[in-house]
Amino acid sequence: MLAAQEISADSPRWVLVATGVVGAAIAGVGAVRRMQSSPYPLLDLRVLHVSSFAFVVGFGTVYRVAISAVPFLLPLMFQLQFGWTPVAAGAMVTALFAGNVVIKPLTTPLMRRWGIRRVLMVDLLVSVVAFVALAVLGEATSAVVIAAVLVASGALRSVGFSAYNTLAFADVDAGELSDANAVHAAVQELGAAFGVALGAVAVSAFALADGLPAGAYSAAFLLLGALMAVCALGVLRLPPNAGASAVGAH
Secondary structure, eight states: OHHHHHHTSSSOOHHHHHHHHHHHHHHHHHHHHHHHHOSSOSSOGGGGGSHHHHHIIIIIHHHHHHHHHHHHHHHHIIIIISOOOHHHHHHHHHHHHHHHHHHHHHHHHHHHHHOHHHHHHHHHHHHHHHHHHHHTOOTTSOHHHHHHHHHHHHHHHHHHHHHHHHHHTTTOOGGGHHHHHHHHHHHHHHHHHHHHHHHHHHHHHTTTOOSSTTTHHHHHHHHHHHHHHHHHHHHTTSOTTTTHHHHTOO
């Protein structure tokens, strides 16, 4: 986080950036080694032997990084790039969460009917398109069109979260559920934090982007879309019946 903050500064102090990255790497390796050697670690990483859970910890965290950046970037884009008032920007962002809520009752039936793997693949591929749609929004775009894009993005967000969260514990034994829950909760929080950090760094890095409707924000959404494409490629590693026991898929 220190490194991300410094990178996004107008005049980055690269010594601090390097210190943050190296320090994080050393601390991370040390923490993992400690948790692997302790008989009762705070986070028991041995639960990662469950392949579906390890998949969610890996690709599901990348997904959360991309998704968590969106509610951070949108109000900034609306206010700083489009010149909207904070009230107007906040009101428009509610469309994102409206889509999230509206689709929620359908997420389980979708997974039961089509299976988690297929639902995830379609959701992620359409999400790439949604990020491209976010990237082409500009000051002249109709508010109705913006709201429609946000509602669709929110619905895709809800389906993706539900699929990853369901798959996370589908194959975990009862005796390992508490350990899996602790690891899952930790990586979710880290993913959300890194999502905001990545959004800030991307806007700063692409500050001079020209030719895009919303400048640096458009470039940031395209970067997030690329992360979503990586998640879609990861789904290819899942077996067709992944998580079927959790949703009763046919």
